[in-house]
Amino acid sequence: MKIKIAAIAATIAAGVLGVSQLNAHHAFAAEFDADAPVLLRGKVTKVQFINPHSWVHIEVEGEDGSKEDWMVEGGTPNTLLRNGINRNSLAIGTEVIVRGYQSKDKVCEPKCKANGRDITLSNGEKVFMGSSGTGAPDDGSDPTE
Numbered sequence: 001m002k003i004k005i006a007a008i009a010a011t012i013a014a015g016v017l018g019v020s021q022l023n024a025h026h027a028f029a030a031e032f033d034a035d036a037p038v039l040l041r042g043k044v045t046k047v048q049f050i051n052p053h054s055w056v057h058i059e060v061e062g063e064d065g066s067k068e069d070w071m072v073e074g075g076t077p078n079t080l081l082r083n084g085i086n087r088n089s090l091a092i093g094t095e096v097i098v099r100g101y102q103s104k105d106k107v108c109e110p111k112c113k114a115n116g117r118d119i120t121l122s123n124g125e126k127v128f129m130g131s132s133g134t135g136a137p138d139d140g141s142d143p144t145e
Contacts, residue, residue: 028101032073032115036102040070040114044094047087049077054130056090056116058098068108072098072116075130083127085119094122100129 028034046057054074059067074080090096097120103113116129 028115031103031113032101033104033106034101036104036106038098038100038102038114040072040098040100042070042096044090044092044096045069046092047090049080049087051076054080056096056098056119056129057111058096069111070098070114071111072100072114072119072129074116074119079130083130084125085121085127085129089121096121098129 040058040060042058042060044056045059046055048055048057054077056072056074058070058072060070061067074085075083080086098114098116099118100114100116103115106112118126118128120126
């Protein structure tokens, strides 16, 4: 009887953990707009290598001199590291160019949000940021691929 109760408790716990993981992770189309591409040029202000998605925060200066803060979602920390993105390549103050897609809500409070397709580092190297679906390599958005 104790084994049955333990098995039931373990099943319930696994179910609860599974639901919380589903809430934390999302598909591209759930949050980002494939019809709203963005090209962001700016300086890195913060990098978060956290699961399930990494975040690169950049300050983008507009043509009028105004500044806008963006948080750009990338793949898992492991995906970025395997692709050559690390804390040294994204040091605070580093100039980068990010191509990606804006969030569906287009609300910029407290920051604008985008899903990063690729990032051009200060040395000119272009690196895939680990997006899935729209934004993935060979999705047709880059004629050089």
